[in-house]
Amino acid sequence: MTILSGRAWITGASSGIGAATAKILAKNGAKVVLSARRTEQLELLSQEIERAGGQCVIKALDVTDREAVAQLGDELETMGGVDILINNAGLMPLSPMLEGRVDEWERMIDVNIKGLLYVIHAVLPGMAKRKHGHIVNIGSVAGRFAFKGAAVYCGTKFAVRAISDSLRREAIEYGVRVTDIEPGAVATELADSIKHEATKEAVTGQGGFYAPDANILQAEDIASAILYVLSQPDRVNVGELLIRPRIQE
Ligand code: NDP
Numbered sequence: 001m002t003i004l005s006g007r008a009w010i011t012g013a014s015s016g017i018g019a020a021t022a023k024i025l026a027k028n029g030a031k032v033v034l035s036a037r038r039t040e041q042l043e044l045l046s047q048e049i050e051r052a053g054g055q056c057v058i059k060a061l062d063v064t065d066r067e068a069v070a071q072l073g074d075e076l077e078t079m080g081g082v083d084i085l086i087n088n089a090g091l092m093p094l095s096p097m098l099e100g101r102v103d104e105w106e107r108m109i110d111v112n113i114k115g116l117l118y119v120i121h122a123v124l125p126g127m128a129k130r131k132h133g134h135i136v137n138i139g140s141v142a143g144r145f146a147f148k149g150a151a152v153y154c155g156t157k158f159a160v161r162a163i164s165d166s167l168r169r170e171a172i173e174y175g176v177r178v179t180d181i182e183p184g185a186v187a188t189e190l191a192d193s194i195k196h197e198a199t200k201e202a203v204t205g206q207g208g209f210y211a212p213d214a215n216i217l218q219a220e221d222i223a224s225a226i227l228y229v230l231s232q233p234d235r236v237n238v239g240e241l242l243i244r245p246r247i248q249e
Helices: 016-027 039-051 066-078 102-130 151-174 197-204 219-230
Strands: 007-011 031-036 055-060 084-087 133-138 176-183 240-243
Touching: 007 016, 007 102, 016 031, 016 039, 016 055, 016 084, 016 219, 031 039, 039 055, 066 102, 084 102, 102 133, 102 151, 102 176, 133 151, 133 219, 151 176, 151 240, 176 219, 219 240
Parallel strands: 007 031, 007 084, 031 055, 084 133, 133 176, 176 240
Antiparallel strands: none
């Protein structure tokens, strides 16, 4: 089935939402560029996509490496540019503020905010020049509501929401669409980034949102929402989409 055309760059494509989105976009006609640090996972995913008839390239990339992000943006520009950006790389090492895990705060700001901005910068001039493109930032329900024990993570996702909406308004004049996708709890590897033991137990243990038997969203649920957003007629810009598991308040 071909709903999409052009090139889609997906950051954080090595697992979870990024990997599921890569598969659905490739299946629906996009040429996908998969980037992340874990290239073995990207290699496996790319083989799966190609076996299913999709077109795919993989690129090792740490989104906190500003120069490397810019270089990949330039490389993709010489290949004809990026039509769709799925700005998805992120991490969530939750802990109480009183613990003072400043290195983890900095890491979240570096990846979830600064990395997202570097990637936007790598594609935006090309999109603006062509007056065509769609930037999909992966925010969170934690960018709408602040949760206890998640101050810095929520701060980064509130920032993603603000950046997305401001850019959406600015980009009207150069024909680029911008969407903030705001998932509730999704069963992915995200909770593995939590290193504070009590928080990890509360979140992944019995009764936690990310407990093995929790009836939360699957990465494919978010990937379908992204496909919906991308397949709207050009006159439509879904500015933000909040998707929770039915059981999440
Ligand atoms: P995963 O942990 O499965 O995926 C995170 C991805 O981010 C991985 O592919 C990882 O790749 C990549 N990543 C992390 N750090 C970097 C870095 N420095 N450079 C490049 N890539 C990096 O979790 P999800 O799929 O759940 O997370 C995807 C996005 O969805 C995140 O932004 C997250 O905040 C958001 N989200 C997730 C929710 C959930 O409940 N799961 C809810 C709301 C939002 P690698 O390690 O190979 O570099």
